[in-house]
Amino acid sequence: MGICFVAIGDEILRGETREGNGAALAEHLAGLGLRLDQLRAVGDSKPAIAATLADLRRQPGTLVVMSGGLGPTDDDFSRQAVAEALGLLLVQSETAMAQIQERFARLGRTMHPANAAQAWLPLGAKLLENLHGTAPGFLIHVRDFAVMALPGVPREFAAMLDDHLGTALQATGHVAAPRTELTYRLFGIPESEMQGALAELPRYDACAMRSLPTWPEIRLKLSSRGDAAAFAVFLEAFRARLGRFVYGQGDGDSHAAAVLRELQRCDARLAVAESCTGGLVSHLLTEVPGSSRTLALGVVAYANAAKSSVLGVPDDLLRDHGAVSEPVVCAMAAGVRARADADVAVATSGIAGPDGGTPNKPVGTLCLAIADRDQVRAETIVLRGLPRGRFKTLAAHLAFDRLLQWARGRPLP
Amino acid sequence: MGICFVAIGDEILRGETREGNGAALAEHLAGLGLRLDQLRAVGDSKPAIAATLADLRRQPGTLVVMSGGLGPTDDDFSRQAVAEALGLLLVQSETAMAQIQERFARLGRTMHPANAAQAWLPLGAKLLENLHGTAPGFLIHVRDFAVMALPGVPREFAAMLDDHLGTALQATGHVAAPRTELTYRLFGIPESEMQGALAELPRYDACAMRSLPTWPEIRLKLSSRGDAAAFAVFLEAFRARLGRFVYGQGDGDSHAAAVLRELQRCDARLAVAESCTGGLVSHLLTEVPGSSRTLALGVVAYANAAKSSVLGVPDDLLRDHGAVSEPVVCAMAAGVRARADADVAVATSGIAGPDGGTPNKPVGTLCLAIADRDQVRAETIVLRGLPRGRFKTLAAHLAFDRLLQWARGRPLP
Numbered sequence A, B: 001m002g003i004c005f006v007a008i009g010d011e012i013l014r015g016e017t018r019e020g021n022g023a024a025l026a027e028h029l030a031g032l033g034l035r036l037d038q039l040r041a042v043g044d045s046k047p048a049i050a051a052t053l054a055d056l057r058r059q060p061g062t063l064v065v066m067s068g069g070l071g072p073t074d075d076d077f078s079r080q081a082v083a084e085a086l087g088l089l090l091v092q093s094e095t096a097m098a099q100i101q102e103r104f105a106r107l108g109r110t111m112h113p114a115n116a117a118q119a120w121l122p123l124g125a126k127l128l129e130n131l132h133g134t135a136p137g138f139l140i141h142v143r144d145f146a147v148m149a150l151p152g153v154p155r156e157f158a159a160m161l162d163d164h165l166g167t168a169l170q171a172t173g174h175v176a177a178p179r180t181e182l183t184y185r186l187f188g189i190p191e192s193e194m195q196g197a198l199a200e201l202p203r204y205d206a207c208a209m210r211s212l213p214t215w216p217e218i219r220l221k222l223s224s225r226g227d228a229a230a231f232a233v234f235l236e237a238f239r240a241r242l243g244r245f246v247y248g249q250g251d252g253d254s255h256a257a258a259v260l261r262e263l264q265r266c267d268a269r270l271a272v273a274e275s276c277t278g279g280l281v282s283h284l285l286t287e288v289p290g291s292s293r294t295l296a297l298g299v300v301a302y303a304n305a306a307k308s309s310v311l312g313v314p315d316d317l318l319r320d321h322g323a324v325s326e327p328v329v330c331a332m333a334a335g336v337r338a339r340a341d342a343d344v345a346v347a348t349s350g351i352a353g354p355d356g357g358t359p360n361k362p363v364g365t366l367c368l369a370i371a372d373r374d375q376v377r378a379e380t381i382v383l384r385g386l387p388r389g390r391f392k393t394l395a396a397h398l399a400f401d402r403l404l405q406w407a408r409g410r411p412l413p
Helices: A021-031 A046-057 A078-086 A094-106 A113-119 A154-171 A191-199 A228-245 A255-265 A280-286 A304-309 A315-321 A326-340 A388-408 B021-031 B046-057 B078-086 B094-106 B113-119 B154-171 B191-199 B228-245 B255-265 B280-286 B304-309 B315-321 B326-340 B388-408
Strands: A003-008 A038-042 A062-067 A090-092 A120-122 A126-128 A137-142 A145-150 A182-187 A207-214 A217-224 A246-249 A270-274 A295-300 A344-350 A365-372 A376-382 B003-008 B038-042 B062-067 B090-092 B120-122 B126-128 B137-142 B145-150 B182-187 B207-214 B217-224 B246-249 B270-274 B295-300 B344-350 B365-372 B376-382
Touching: A003 A021, A003 A046, A021 A038, A021 A062, A021 A154, A038 A046, A046 A062, A046 A078, A046 A145, A062 A154, A078 A090, A078 A120, A078 A137, A078 A145, A090 A094, A094 A113, A094 A126, A113 A120, A120 A137, A126 A154, A137 A154, A145 A154, A182 A228, A182 A255, A182 A388, A191 A207, A191 A217, A191 A228, A207 A228, A217 A228, A228 A246, A246 A255, A246 A388, A255 A280, A255 A388, A270 A280, A270 A326, A280 A295, A280 A388, A280 B280, A295 A326, A295 B304, A304 A315, A304 A326, A304 B295, A304 B326, A315 A326, A326 A344, A326 A365, A326 A376, A326 B304, A344 A388, A365 A388, B003 B021, B003 B046, B021 B038, B021 B062, B021 B154, B038 B046, B046 B062, B046 B078, B046 B145, B062 B154, B078 B090, B078 B120, B078 B137, B078 B145, B090 B094, B094 B113, B094 B126, B113 B120, B120 B137, B126 B154, B137 B154, B145 B154, B182 B228, B182 B255, B182 B388, B191 B207, B191 B217, B191 B228, B207 B228, B217 B228, B228 B246, B246 B255, B246 B388, B255 B280, B255 B388, B270 B280, B270 B326, B280 B295, B280 B388, B295 B326, B304 B315, B304 B326, B315 B326, B326 B344, B326 B365, B326 B376, B344 B388, B365 B388
Parallel strands: A003 A038, A003 A062, A062 A145, A270 A295, A270 A344, B003 B038, B003 B062, B062 B145, B270 B295, B270 B344
Antiparallel strands: A038 B038, A090 A120, A126 A137, A137 A145, A182 A217, A182 A246, A207 A217, A295 B295, A344 A365, A365 A376, B090 B120, B126 B137, B137 B145, B182 B217, B182 B246, B207 B217, B344 B365, B365 B376
């Protein structure tokens, strides 16, 4: 009883679109304790789609989730191909027609006659309403084979999975075991080291886990294998051993959002002075709605003149130690904090490369400082072998980590 | 004579990795005038891989490009599965063994005994050297069916395509027609409008084209259908009609790099004041190596206090017009330009949402200003219906566009 995914579209095979609906489905299924059996993409061709379905039908009990080919144009063949593969007639669904008309009316647009084609479904199919676009989906179940056809637009596909996948799984006898998975987001520990540390925890056997590395972070998903008490023991040990690296929970939580949350918890306003990260720290923070309440000021002081004129870094520090040095990065942090009258500030200076390295300060050298109203601390880390973009990303996340540790050490206001 | 792609890996079907090698191959083939026939992903299972190959073998003349399953561990089955599907013995290749040993020696690491498994190939296979990892690939050609097995690590896969795909295509009689494609990068015109404009150009028939939308930019690839003189006529008309929207050429060229190149051409230094883009303009500019020569200063002035204290925006402007207004964004641009003594400055202020909109200034309102040593100009654009992240991205690209137009209007120094 397998679940297969088939994406339809010439644009995928011509390299013009990166297919991502299969991955979205796979992730969705994993959350239900289910796994995709295989994944395919074929072109906008009725024979190719029908042949693929015929091949997948050989395995009894298969549910095929299709994406794409439901548009109103001449090269949208999914409806016909499914009907053909299953030996069914196509019939116009009045309900589908009404839903399409209603959607156009709601948007105040005139329905194009071609859109009527989207209301045709294989005889016996269950209509799956699309609340996010014009193409309705459908589920057709014939003996021990089922096809769920969904639109290919990623936003519509994902929303329709949420709305209808449960029905399709149930109708085809796939027993979802919705795991109560806990998603932890970690930074600062390599994946292999984390795996090693997890394996040594008590009642490791009680825990099912999967990790989704999204460099430089890890999303770790933990769930119980059934023994709730043992799982609780494991979780407590996990938090004690690896809690230092956990910055958040849930798939949507970002490192920047965790920093802002912790700063808001202790009522602290932030200023940022960036040299080597070049605005990335500020950019990631301002991706989070409401960040304006916490981020008082960001300065991208790439040039030495900007470091001295805007941040007040003394010229002799720059001359004696160079821009990538702990004294300078301390002065940057203290300077931007004072200028914004913020409670805490972080500053970065480093050599992102590809040029600019020296024997003493190779490409990858990063100086980081945290300043608050009482003190300034700096550190130097060498991040070897990273291309420019990855160096900036890792440096920004290290800045987030240090801010998080700072905020965690603060008393509540 | 089709070309099919098969990715191997449980992690793909469990939703832990987004498969991208298929898209890389599709794009590579498109550049050679060839197209992928289908794309599949199956798990780390010898029967599943062998069954897939057996199915694909039914179509005579097929070349299968596989990625993954060539590692040294117990769940790497590609070598065995290919041998089994083709009814061949696996034999240890001395050359492969020597290459693996040499690679470990070069990295100063001890070779693990398990890595010896990577030197086994189906009898008769041609070894494909991997200069970027330990897993060699291979090409096996039996009658009218061929399999090229490559490692799954995206960097290694892409490099081995460059090194070996030509051989595989030649060996299997796939005639590549390497097009001399010209890649243009455009911003500021919707794709459908661009398509319409292209279709109206003289000698449209002489041009083969494909466009790869990478929102908010378009990569447009143009090549001749054979009539070089007619293609030249088309290209000239293209440049005249759409040149305004072309900011660069080639796949690697970014909008930010084009801005820096144009500013360097007219020897101008840049300052940036960002409110709603929150550091993204600076971040994208500093992704480009050497940007420090041109970017003098960036200020992320999210808070009004920062706008007045760092950028010198008069308090009464903020009070009378609000932060999202042309007078304020003009003062921001002029202020940051003066502070950095730069030749040109750009400033952004807007309402990224999801909150903060008013009837007069809805979410999506963007004010942009460009200041130089002579004047300041501002404009207001409403970008409707974009989530926060996309609003920031589009706003940053609009800032780049205005900087580009400014630089293009400058005389050479």
